Structure formats: structure tokens, C-alpha cells
Amino acid sequence: MHPGLSTSFFFDAKLGRVELTGREHFRVIEDERGLALVPTRALMRGERVPMTVFFQEGTAPTSARFILVVHASEAARQVEVTRQPRTLASYREGEQQARAEVWQCREDKARLEARCSGQAGLLGLLAQGLLGEGGIADKTITQSVISRPGNTLTSIMARSYRSSATHGEDGGKRVRLAVELSLMNNGSTPWTPAGAVLVGPDGMEWKALGVSPLEPIAPGELGRVGVEVETTEEAARGVFNLKLWGQEASGGSEFFDGVTFP
Template identity: 40%
Template sequence: MPASPSAALPLLLLLVGASAVAQPSLPPGETADASRLVELSATAPKQVPEVRIRSGRLTTFLLGAPLKLARVELEEREGFSRVTELADMLTVLPSKAFTVGRRLKLRLRFVEGTVPASADFVLVVSTGAEMQVEVNLQPGTPYSTWQEAEAERIQARQCRAELERERQKPDGLTGLLATGRVDKTGLSARSLYAGMQFTRLPGQPLTVQEATSYRSLGLGALVLEVDNVSSRPWTAAGAALVGEGGERLKVLRVWPTEPLAPGATWRRVVVEAEVTEAQARGRFTLSLWQEGEPPSVSLEGVTFP
């Protein structure tokens, strides 16, 4: 004998309740439309999170810092009425093409260098939908790798841009004129003599025989004629020009980069720096060194024209 509607109702409610409990996508006590939080760790999760979606209902994935979307891989993407991708958000709107119970794979790939590199989900078509899913890193998850990679990418872009700007600049006198480093007054020069315009310290591997300072608009250069009196090759690694008040000039380059052979005489070494007209009125101490060693040249009393 068929059961009466009133007798079947408790059984129906029991089955619906059992179905709801069996859905792993919702924590106990949340409704079908609730917001939820998914926390990612550096290692792959043991179980792929399930997210309930519904035809005609938007579900939004919000990414917390430092997560940024690079690419979205969505199974049967053509069956969705709308898929909107932003740097920190993904919104999906399933169409009626999907029947209840259909399971679809979703992978969020993050920008290069992020740990973890991606996050996987299973979208489960249901009669209820989770409207908002917040995707964050688990507290304590290290993301210094992401920060370092991002800093390196920014630095690399800046270096490439700087190299491109330098490549486009003309060389030689044309370059000086084009960049406004030389005007009608030309390039000023001043000969410096040991014991008069500068003082050299004894016992250093390089002996300065002669020095000449040059200055144009905003730039200064110190040309040294040196002897390598040591028994080892000497290679310039850096230089400093420090004023009497402790002010340091910005050294742009030291030339040459090739080593000076032991016993080499009257070899030219050039130190270029940014020097304003006001700074050129002061006196400076030059220090010139090679990698991992104390200064090989120390000149006190250096001046610019």
C-alpha cells in the first residue's frame, strides 16, 4: 500500500538533511549562501576544497595579499554565462547547461614566484551557492620568496629601462652636448701635483705620478697616472670622494676594469662622479680600492676646477 504524503514527509526531510550534511564544501552551521574562507599553505592540501555553485547565481573568489591571479583554468568554461578575472578576484556565473551534482575543476594560478604557485578547487553544481570565497595564505606561511621575486622583477625592469635609455644616448662629445653636460664654456681642467694640490700616502700598491681633475656641467672626473709597484695584478673595484664635511660625491664609474700588471708604469685610471658647481669649491679625499682589500690609493686635498 503506498505511503500517504504525511507519512513520506519525515523521510523526505531526513534525506534532504543527510544530503546537506554530506556536502564537504560547507562547514557545519553555514547556510548555502554563506561566505567562506579557504587558507592556503606552502604545501598541497590533502583534500581539494569543494565550492558549491548554482545556475544563475554569482560566486566570487577574493584573493588576499600577496596573492595575485596570473591565469585561470576552468573546466568547461564555455558553459558559464560569465567569467570575470581581475588581479585579486574571480567571479563565475554558471548557466543552466550544468545539472545539479556536476563537478568541475578550477585552478587559480598565481603570479610567478608565489608560494604556493596555484590553488585547486572543485566546483559542485547545487541548489545553493556560496556567494563569496575568500582565499588567503595560512597564518605563518612564508611568502618572502614571492616578495623577493617581485623585487627582482621590478629591479630587472628598471635595469632594462635604464640600459635602453643609455643605449639610445649618443656617445662622445655629441653625448655630452645632447645631455647638457657641456655648454659653451666647454670642459674645465686642473693639473694637480703631489705635495702641492694633493697628498699621497706611502706604502700603497699604486703610486700616483700625476693627477688632473676635469669638470663639466654636473660632472667631474679625476684622471690619475699610476704605477703598480706591487708584485700582483691590481684591478679597480670602487672609489670614494669624501669632502671635508663628510659629504660623499656620487661616483658613477671607475675605469679601467681590466687589471694593471705588476710593475706597470704610467697607466691611466679615471674616476667619474657627479659634482655640482657648489661642491666643486671644496676639497676631497679620494680612496681607490680593489675587491676585498683596503684602499690602494689615498689622495688628500683633491680639488675640481
């Protein structure tokens, strides 16, 4: 926008009200379907002015926010705004995501409380419902895990673990998965684990709940790295890829294919 030049906004929904910061610096003409703004000379070039319009209907989105920028010589003379109400499916998706986040927070809280109360071993697993009748299932996967070409680290031994299923907030079953690797550092500098992601057969990424121990592996030496994730029981099937990255700024990611769980 530019002082002295009019900018008109047209909407496909009826307006309820308009909130314009520094309204005294504008000449404003508005009705149910739009408004026209004419900035005065009091506005400086480059100044940014927030404006929020609220619609009369109660369906979402109930408002729209704009940032009006004062230009040295030009102004948008006409702005057409099309409002797209959210669908029922969109609301349901948002609700499911919120429920999943709440459930994850509760799980994290339970895990922290178990640790703080001294229940870090089997009692901690029992407190979180992760030890079922069959205990923790484990599987040797040394032969199936393949280190990708270009890796600094090579997998020498590998073992995977699966907890008993627990019921999530949404009623679905969740499991904890863990993989432990003995890694050879073939590089010339130490490598220290920082984070990990487990990628499922469908491309879904499961961020690690924890990576341990966070200790450097010296060049030419073996080191152990354990990774734990949480997935749905259904998603825990199939062949996974493991992506590790280190704390060192110069290092890239390390990839290991062929990870499976009991």
C-alpha cells in the same frame, strides 16, 4: 611569551585594530589602549608569530609591527609602547630624498639612452646638457695629489675635469667631476680597479658613477684610472680625498689626498 602566561601590551595612542597571525592559538583581550595575549599549548617553542597593531589617529606611524617569540619557560609580562609621530621636518627630509633619487634615476636613464643611441662622445655630453659655452674645464693637479703612506699605488700624474652645471629635479645646480690618475703599482701582484668614493672637505662621500678602465695594473707598471662623480655645484668646491679599492680580495683601499677641480 610562553604558553599559559599572559603578556600585556600598553600603548599611549588609541588602537584601531590588531592583526595577529594564528589568532585561534591565543586568548586575546583588547581595548583602545592595549591588549593581553595568552598563548595556548598549540604553539611550539621558538615559533615566531607576527602581530601588527593599527592606530586610530591618521598621523604617522599609523601602525607598529611586532614579532612574538615562544620561549621555553619565560614570558614578558608587560610591554609599554610609546608612539612617536613623525615631524613635519622628517616628512620634508623624506620628500627631498625621494626627489633626489628620482632625479638621479632620470640622469642615469639619460646617460644610458645616450650611450645606446650611439651618442657616447661629444654628442652624448651635449644630449645630457654637460657641455656649456665654456666646454669641459680641466686642470693639472699632479703636484697637489698626494699618495698616502701604506698605499700600494702611487700617483705619478693627475688631471681633473668639471662639466657645465645642469639643473636638478630640486632646482639646484649639479655638476659632473672627473679625475684621471696615472698610477704606479708598487706591489707584487696586479691591481684592478673596482670602485671609488670622493670625500669632500665636509666629510660628505660621493660615490663614483663610473671607474674606468677596469683593467689590471701589473706590478712595477703604470696604469691609468679615471673616476667620475656627480655633486651639487656648491659641494664641488674645496679639496677632496679620493678612495679607490680593487677587485682583488687581498688588497686594501688606496687613498689620495689633495684632489681639486677647476
